[in-house]
Amino acid sequence: MCSWIHDLGKIPYVRLMLRSDVDQRHGEKEFSLQKIIAGEFDVDLRAWARGAKNFGSPILMEWGTEPNGEWFSWNGKWNGGATEGPKCYIAAYHRIVDLMRDEGATNLTWVWHANWYDEPERKWNAFENYFPGENYCDWVALSAYGPLTPRTSEGLETFRLKIDEAYPRLTSIAPGKPMIVAEFGCDLHNHQINAARWAKVALEDLLSNRWPAIVGFCWWNEGWQNDNNKKHDTDMIVLHDAELTKVFRDEFASHAQQIQEMPMQNEMTKHE
Secondary structure (H helix, E strand, O other), rough: HHHHHHHOOOEEEEEEOOOOOOOOOOOOOOOOHHHOOOOOOOOHHHHHHHHHOOOOOOOOEEEEOOOOOOOOOOOOOHHHHHHHHHHHHHHHHHHHHHHHHHOOOOEEEEEEEEEEOOOOOOOOHHHHOOOOHHHHHOOOEOOOOOOOOOOOOOOOOOHHHHHHHHHHHHHHHHOOOEEEEEEEOOOOOOOOHHHHHHHHHHHHHHHOOOOOOOOEEEOOOOEEEOOOOOHHEEEEEHHOOOHHHHHHHHHHHHOOHHHOOOOOOOOEEEHH
């Protein structure tokens, strides 16, 4: 897949999601922070690094997504709590990066990625406490979603409010680092938020230079099942909504001078 992306003239963005299942809000039995720190996966990590080095071209690389969110097993809640949790995360992060650098994978651009709010909302769990240090990341990133399911009443705050709250916190611990909104999106069928209007305002803010450190963004173009009722499924896929699709096309066209490359859909159409 990285080769396919490279052949399109683009740079792959890869996440190393070390977890034994996709269920959330539990500790990790197989790929625990303690096992990573102890070196139990050094052989595999070094092999991965050699593969990345041999790929040769740049790769945006991420491990430990949203560490300040208890939904992921590398959050401090599952790894010793207030006293040890963030320290264990940083130690595991350092080990992974050091191993890959030791293998000569200098084509990796390391992205450290936090959630815009801390859950649990405790001082010890603030994302600042998980920051691995400026020498261990090249870029920094945030997640900031609208409502994630058709029925939820959470996440109704504006995208602007969320980034306005998190942006100064992140720039203060990582001054001068390029920033991306690594995840944003809104469910297409939530009754309280219109996804197209939400996206339009978010894109206009992103492209207005309101947050100068932000150099890119990724809409989470995905859907998933939440329970046995299909009407409750999450759908954030842009092409599933004509109005949302139009918003993206219009905003990209009107800010063409700020978009580094043509959207991938147009590139694929040209090749066809």
